[in-house]
Amino acid sequence: MSLNPYDLYDTRSLLSQEERAVHDTVARFTDERVLPIIGDAFDEGRFPRELIPEIAELGLLGSSLPEEYGGGGLNSVSYGLICQELERGDSGIRSFVSVQSSLCMYPIFAYGTQEQKQRWLPSMARGETIGCFGLTEPHGGSDPANMKTSAKKDGGDWVLNGSKMWITNGNLADIAIVWAQTDEGIQGFVVEKGMPGFAAQEIKHKMSLRASVTSGLFFDNVRVPDANRLPNVKGLKGPLGCLTQARYGITWGPIGAAIACLDEVLGYTKERILFGRPVAATQSAQLKMADMARRITMAQLLVVQLGRLKDAGTMAPTQVSLAKWNNCRMAIDIARQCRDLLGGAGITTEHCAIRHAMNLESVITYEGTETIHQLVVGRELTGINAF
Structure with a gap:
């Protein structure tokens, strides 16, 4: 079989x-x-x-x-x-x-x-209203508690000031879920496109996620009605709870990128003849592709179990961190190896490996860098916070 x-x-x-x-x-x-x-x-x-x-x-x-x-x-x-x-x-x-x-x-x-x-x-x-998520700030990166964006209560409104960076969908968005420091801790607000003082500026010159909109968001005395405040959470657990949901999806996504790269290189190495035989007939190519399949298989088993834990209501954020770390690293390594097996042709976007490799530079970074997720697992193992 x-x-x-x-x-x-x-x-x-x-x-x-x-x-x-x-x-x-x-x-x-x-x-x-x-x-x-x-x-x-x-x-x-x-x-x-x-x-x-x-x-x-x-x-x-x-x-x-x-x-x-x-x-x-x-x-x-x-x-x-x-x-x-x-x-x-x-x-x-x-x-x-x-x-x-x-x-x-x-x-x-x-x-x-x-x-x-x-x-x-x-x-x-229905896709009629597009959203974006404003948490990361230019200086903050992996330290969201060091948030500078603020919201001050003024009558029945809140006045927002500050900025957010590396925001997917920013210039597409009709609304932004924005997290800001208040006198009662970090709170979330739904900021609507067209509110005076709210601007989005698309980030250009990207070499990664080029088929995606990435923006900076800027708030200059933006008045947001209290009806747009998300009232049922305060503190970092609000945005971090959202990130756990998104990171879960990211544990699955890179598997697809890795499969796309392996599929392409399997076909290419069977067709390309070097030194009188297909590249796929060489031991070095087979060792590389076998290792890719091994790592994809491990990632697949990891996420299916993670999904079952999530549906059972027993999934822990550390388990998400482990899977995000493992699967992003798996995919970016495979994309790079596939680019190598494609030879010179691999540097063009006529093949998918270089595109996935560049995209995964962002995926392995956003919503928790690889180092952050390693430290989350380390904290779980030792009980000591090394952040």
Whole structure:
């Protein structure tokens, strides 16, 4: 019996019928709609926003939220499979869906009022309202507690001042979930496009996530009504709770990027003849590709169990950190090795390896750098905080 080279341990057999259907649907969307255009979009530095209505129609925005708010009521493994297949296309497409679903719709659902949920979530699920998530600041990076953006109460409003950086979807967004220091601790606010004093500036000259919109957000005495404050959480646990949701999706996404690179290089090395034989017939190439398959298999088993823990309500943030660390490192190493096996052709975006390798430089950095996640695991092991 021949094995699936991209699923050597048959993790698909661990999936329910619904999970398989989700996987197949998103895989087909990626094959038919994303892959034909994503290379050009990356070259042009353009997010293919024409895909948003189709992404929404497939139910990929807020897919884990209840149906009453426009979500699909899908379980965590299904959401992970969505992330995996979208990132097989490009990290920028998965990032768009992750931000909309986990960093914008989730906090409104988890921390917002009933009125806020009804006002924003259904239109966000339809892709009519796009969100972004404002936590990272220019000086802050991995230390969100060192937040400078502030919100001061003034009558029935809050006055926001400060800035955020490296914000996915920033210039696309109709609303921004912004975290700011207040006299009562860090709180979240829904800042709407067009509010006086609020501006988004797209970041140019990127060599990574080129098919994604990345921006800086700026707040100059922006008046936000108290009705736009997320009242049901205070402190860092609010934004960190959102990041746990998004990081979970990121544990799955890089598997898709790694599979795309391995798939490409398997075909290429069988066709390219050097010294009288296919590159795939050499021991060095087979050792490299076997190691790629080993690491992909380990990552697949890791995320399926993580998803089951999440659905059971027993998932710990440290477990997410371990999987994000392992799977991002796995994918970026595989993308680089595949680029090498492609030879000179590997430096062009006619092949996907260099595009995924550059994208993964961002994925391994955002929502917790590799070092941060290593230290999270170290703290769990020792009981000592080394941050």
